[in-house]
Amino acid sequence: KQEVTQIPAALSVPEGENLVLNCSFTDSAIYNLQWFRQDPGKGLTSLLLIQSSQREQTSGRLNASLDKSSGRSTLYIAASQPGDSATYLCAVPHQTGANNLFFGTGTRLTVIP
Amino acid sequence: EAQVTQNPRYLITVTGKKLTVTCSQNMNHEYMSWYRQDPGLGLRQIYYSMNVEVTDKGDVPEGYKVSRKEKRNFPLILESPSPNQTSLYFCASTSWGEYTEAFFGQGTRLTVV
Numbered sequence: 244k245q246e247v248t249q250i251p252a253a254l255s256v257p258e259g260e261n262l263v264l265n266c267s268f269t270d271s272a273i274y275n276l277q278w279f280r281q282d283p284g285k286g287l288t289s290l291l292l293i294q295s296s297q298r299e300q301t302s303g304r305l306n307a308s309l310d311k312s313s314g315r316s317t318l319y320i321a322a323s324q325p326g327d328s329a330t331y332l333c334a335v336p337h338q339t340g341a342n343n344l345f346f347g348t349g350t351r352l353t354v355i356p
Numbered sequence: 357e358a359q360v361t362q363n364p365r366y367l368i369t370v371t372g373k374k375l376t377v378t379c380s381q382n383m384n385h386e387y388m389s390w391y392r393q394d395p396g397l398g399l400r401q402i403y404y405s406m407n408v409e410v411t412d413k414g415d416v417p418e419g420y421k422v423s424r425k426e427k428r429n430f431p432l433i434l435e436s437p438s439p440n441q442t443s444l445y446f447c448a449s450t451s452w453g454e455y456t457e458a459f460f461g462q463g464t465r466l467t468v469v
Contacts, residue, residue, distance in 0.1 A: 247398075277458065286360075286446060287460040334458075337401065343389060343414065344448070344458060348398040 245270045247335060249347035256323055257355050264318040264350045266333035269309045273335045278307050278318050281330040281349065290331075291318070323354045358383050362434055362461035364448050369437055377432045377464050379447030385459075386452040388430040392416065392443040393463075399446065405430055406452070437468040 246269045256262050266276070275294050279287045293306040293316070295301045300307050306319040316333055330349045337343035360381045369375055379449030381388065389404035391414075405424040420440055421433040430449075434441060447461040 279460075286462040287448075289459070292457050310386070321361075332399070335397075337414075339375045343371075343401055345401075345403055346391075346399040348396065 244332070245335060245337065245345045247345055247347035248331060249273040249350050252348065253351040253353075255353040255355060258323060258325060260323050260354075261319065261321050262323055262352070264320070264331050264352070268314045268316075268335050268349055270335075271314050273311065275336065276307075276309050276316050277334045277344070278305075278316075279332040279334065281332060282351075288333065295296060320329060320352075323352075325354045325356050328352055328354050357461060360447055360449050360459050360461040362445075362464050365462065367464060367466050369438060370468070371468055372400055372436050373467075375434050375437060376444060376468065377434075377447075377466070379430045379461060380428050381430075381434065381447075381449040381459070382424065383449060383451070384427065385449040386427070388424070388447065388449045389414065390420070390430070390432050391424065391446045393446065394443050400425065402432070402445075434466075437466075439468050442466060442468050 248267045277292045278290045278312045281287050291300045293309040304321040309316045329350045332349045334344040337345045364376045386407045390402040391399040393399045400416045402420050403422040405411045411422050445464045448458050449454045450458045
């Protein structure tokens with residue numbers, strides 16, 4: 244059974260720092276990996292979707308990488324801002340189907356002004 | 357605007373009183389699903405639907421029912437809620453395929469007393 248782990252569970256950084264969030268998964272036979280952001284009371288927002296054939300995906304200050312063979316993905320946030328404070332979740336397709344998602348427990352990020 | 361809408365956002369109910377949480381999407385997506393989120397356990401899939409009249413169990417289906425009579429709607433039904441169903445619930449929708457982004461509703465916080 245797929246297991247998705249995100250370490251650390253919580254992270255505090257001063258504003259302006261670059262940071263890396265980690266996601267590891269046990270079953271490397273995945274079609275894609277998604278990173279989400281969760282804000283209290285606002286649900287989940289998809290940040291980046293990396294297809295299995297890709298190694299990186301970028302959106303603004305965010306860069307996500309995927310290494311299927313090692314079962315790892317990272318989310319790099321450049322020049323962090325207080326508005327980046329949120330919980331970040333990674334998700335991979337569930338064994339029941341590509342459109343079912345299996346989530347990690349998330350990393351709660353606080354960017355201190 | 358692409359949206360997944362859940363109602364209600366907050367609900368407090370008593371044990372055994374049937375309730376329905378509605379979910380509607382405006383993107384003509386084939387695929388919809390329900391998740392619950394609990395501290396330390398992350399998001400876990402309850403039920404999913406691949407199209408109208410096609411539903412199947414996720415990882416934690418006990419105590420829940422769903423129906424998919426129309427493509428846009430996917431209600432979650434708790435016939436006899438119990439306190440262990442107190443949780444944060446999310447509805448999601450995606451178009452069919454391996455490389456498609458998931459859209460989530462804003463969540464329903466349910467408390468069963």
